[in-house]
Amino acid sequence: MSIDTIIAFSLLVVVAGGFYAGRTRAIRLVGDARRELHSLPNYYGYYVALWTGLPALLVLMAYALIGGQVADRMVVSELTREAAPLTSTYLETLTNDADYQALTAAAAQQRGRVVELNEEISRLRSTRGEDRDPAMIEARRAEQLEVLNLATDTDAQAVRRQEEISQGILDSIAEDAGGYRIRAGFQLELGGNAAKQLFMADARRIADGRIASRTSPALDAAAASLVETEALIRRSVAGLVILMAIAGFGLSRFQIAPSFRARNNVERLVLVVLFLSSLIAILTTVGIVASLLFESLRFFREVPLQEFLFGLQWSPQIAIRADQVGQSGAFGAVPLFAGTAMITLIAMVVAVPIGLFSAIYLSEYAGTRFRQIAKPLLEILAGIPTVVYGFFALLTVGPFIRGIFGALGFEDVVTQSALSAGLVMGVMIIPFISSLSDDVINSVPQTLRDGSYAMGATKSETIRQVVLPAALPGIVGAVLLAISRAIGETMIVVMAAGQGANLTANPLEAVTTITVQIVMLLTGDQEFDSVKTLSAFALGLVLFILTLIMNIIALRVVRRYREKYD
Amino acid sequence: MSETNSKVEVRDVDVFYGDKQALNSVSIDIPKNSVTAFIGPSGCGKSTFLRCLNRMNDTIEGARVEGSIKIDGEEINDKHLDPVILRARVGMVFQKPNPFPKSIYDNVAYGPRIHGLAQSSDELDDIVEQSLRKAGLWEEVSDRLSHPGTSLSGGQQQRLVIARAIAVNPEVILMDEPCSALDPIATARIEGLIDELRENYCIVIVTHSMQQAARVSQQTAFFHLGDLVEHGPTETIFTNPREQKTQDYIMGRFG
Known part of the structure; x- marks a missing residue:
């Protein structure tokens, strides 16, 4: 021992x-x-x-x-x-x-x-x-x-x-x-x-x-x-x-004495233990954000902020020795932002309608039996590891899309495309949206539905005009949370969308996202104080700020909604 | 009660929730242009019966209504009758005010829009104004029709809901304990409103308050454990009931 x-x-x-x-x-x-x-x-x-x-x-x-x-x-x-x-x-x-x-x-x-x-x-x-x-x-x-x-x-x-x-x-x-x-x-x-x-x-x-x-x-x-x-x-x-x-x-x-208030003192000590635990959690978060911030500052000393935010070319390959003739690296992150936005958009176009409609069906129309079977099944979808979605996208959806668009006469359609990554990511996010929306729709008070039925409204009129408006803030919150999930998702995109930092509006081309570039920059042998590596921190910071904003808005919206009906 | 005077005729109605029987063979005539109060202890079936009159029990899984309910001689407890059309004729106001998550204007315009009652937006404006006036709310909200309905106070919300029900010009208005969530002042306003509405509508009100029943109704029906124990003119029920049970309830000996 x-x-x-x-x-x-x-x-x-x-x-x-x-x-x-x-x-x-x-x-x-x-x-x-x-x-x-x-x-x-x-x-x-x-x-x-x-x-x-x-x-x-x-x-x-x-x-x-x-x-x-x-x-x-x-x-x-x-x-x-x-x-x-x-x-x-x-x-x-x-x-x-x-x-x-x-x-x-x-x-x-x-x-x-x-x-x-x-x-x-x-x-x-x-x-x-x-x-x-x-x-x-x-x-x-x-x-x-x-x-x-x-x-x-x-x-x-x-x-x-x-x-x-x-x-x-x-x-x-x-x-x-x-x-x-x-x-x-x-x-x-x-x-x-x-x-x-x-x-x-x-x-x-x-x-x-x-x-x-x-x-x-x-x-x-x-x-x-x-x-x-x-x-x-x-x-x-x-x-x-x-x-x-x-x-x-x-x-x-x-x-210890008979009059000693042991009970109250134990209470205080327990409070100290609880406080210390939460302090550790908070300090860890602060530490992570601070390291992100400081490394990014080091990056922005080398590459100006406006070049990073508005530059149109991303090619982080940089000379290993300072005096080497060769690429000096380009750190314009716009192609990454555009790629991220495109894939997120495609994913949302898939996930929002399907997720929302299935939530409406499950909460308003489906019988108890069907609901009991369908809801866990949908949640299984959420439990599939993203890497499995990734090779589903790469090996099944990608070739399928290439086949279809090839047959339609598009030339040079590649297997790795924004479309296949976006579609599969959308599928991944469906349970996220449907289960959150389902909760929100269920929490709309029955009296509102009754009120609408009593006015002689049909079921779909009631859903469209009363239930959905009442649930809207919650649904918006769910969608925003889903967007921040999509922005942060990495594995599917690494596998299915390719790595080329193309600035394109064509969803059939390979694009790359912020998260994928971070993976590319930090895997393999790296020198930890080169600009190339530091740029990963800058990208991480952008990602963090984006998802933070999304989450703040989402939580605000959801909270406003709660105040109204609890 | 003469045949021509009654609006709703109910004969031998039984209601089941699953295996449980909630109402036993209820028969009653509800007269036109008057207020009929349903009283009785909690769980006696008075709300269940109220919900039979506009087929709201259809929305509850496992509920079954048997017997005959006629409005103006037309059978409404019939599978082939569209409850959506029936509910336009029989409006309902609930226990808790339930304005829709829309503006005050849109809340009142909800029914007319669904049923296509207005040909033009001027006509719709007119319906909204008339309904709000009848519900005694126009003076208070005319300058903020675009504000959300939920921004009103509890009593105003309940009058908004009444205006919403009136807007589709129903023949019967059902009220399920409309004042139970309100303070005495708001309650007094609603009661005054009910009294005014009596001239044009047949009103049925479920209430737990004996005083309210005595104040607003002309007819009273007393329910107990799923049975309609006694019904008749309010004055008779309160001063000279036939049944011992009615007297005990009214005297406050149980319930």
Whole structure:
């Protein structure tokens, strides 16, 4: 049994003991005169148990949340401190090394030349008419490529020289336990942020006995240090937990007296527990929104907001190195907004009438028998995983649509189209609309229907002129909720609508949506601070704001409706 | 009661809800141009009987009405008769005011529109105004006909519903405890209105309030446990009932 389990288990035992101790003490204090007690004996038990368990539990939770990070920090700072003399020697050597300095200077100059050439080329390109000299442009571009290759070479040489120097310094360290620790600290100090994280992640894997991406004596040393630090933290936490439990137990037991209002105090403690739970939920939400916001701000520092919102071209492929010639990426999100809008529109055109009409049939016309069978069946539709809808769209609906429109004489109809994704998404949303509308229609008071019948209205007149207007706000709310579902739906569109960011009004072409692009941007190997990756956060923010607005309107509308008839 | 004076003639009506019998062999004549009150303890069948007169029991699943109900000599408890047309002749006002989710104007115009009573919009305006006037509501709402019907107070809503019923020019108006959700002042207004409407319509009112029955009706029928125990001129029922049960109920000994 691990020490964590032992702590948790003994905490339980101590809490149970606290309950028993509080209860018996209260009883013993008054003897047979139970009426003297302010509260029932159990409440004294709960009071002591809560005070024994809660503070200790909070400490445990804090440990579970940040214990690992604290251990990492401690190890990193310890190791880098040990390696500090070595690091400064290295940096000194690097500044005094003539070869290295010459190489970096050369690389900087070459890169400056590339930029110059770049400007010249764009100037040449912007020339129109007789002055335009295509041969010149070609020559300059060739030269640029050459210089660029040269710069890359020089860079590589500089890095090689750097490695030679650091290797020389590392070689001077003894091959013993202390030496490996210093090597680990050296690597941590000189590596970038990402390298540092990678190093610590590997150290942790080794410490936990899992398989690391690479091994080295230095890593082993860091892992050993990690194990040690964690054990230390765990022991202190265990001590703190025991201390908290004992203190809580002692203090609360001391308070018990016949006139002590245990019942009211337990009430207050329960309130604290409930409040903390809701606080966690709220803080999580705030955290997610904040991270979305901050990453988006980083994106908008690179790409202007108006370009993102109004640009007509979306092609997020971006050069991997800053000086690479190639695509610079286009981040105009209008094609994505248009694709999202088109697919949502098609889905609504399918789902709103069918969902609404089936709700009307089920609530107003169908017999109890049919209703009992049909309603669960409709709800099964809501339980189908979206990925299943996705391959239904891709393998069944897509080819079907291609076949039909092909036969009608449309050329180049593709399997992946906005139409097939929209149709299938509509089917997915039908139960959503029908079951919400059904609830709303059922909650229209029977007296309204009776009133209409008593005026000599037929059933359909009553539904059209009285029931639906009364249910309208609720139905609008249902539709808005359905729209925000459609906007956020991903899987069907990934599979059925294709990935090309086409700006088109033709539903037979492949389009892409905000959600699909987020998937595309963030799957596979990614660099987490490139503009391409950051754009996913900006898209996520747009999505969040859109669905938030929809939900707010929907909830408002629904609430107004409730006020009227409850 | 002479044959020519009665508007509704009911003979041996039984009503069943599923297996349960709610009314046993009720026979009664309801006179023209007067107010007939149905009184009796809760669950005695008076509302059920009221709903027979415009076939509203058709809308309840499992309800079955047997026997003969004639309005102006025409049998209405007949499968071949269209209840939609019948209900245009027999209007109904419910316990809780139930204005439709429409404007005041559209609430009153609802019936005339369905039944095509107005040839032009001027004519419809006229029907709406006349109905609201008859219901004593015109003065209060004439400047806000486009406001929603639900924005009115409870008493105004109930008068709106009465105006709505009058608008299709019915012969009979059924009222199912029309004042039970209203305060005394609103109740007094509705009662005054019922008294005025008596001149042109045959009114049947179900009420729990003995005083109301005494105040507004000329005829009273007392129901108990699905039986029509006694009926006759209101004065007779209240001062000199034939049956002991009627007397006990009126004296407040049960119910």
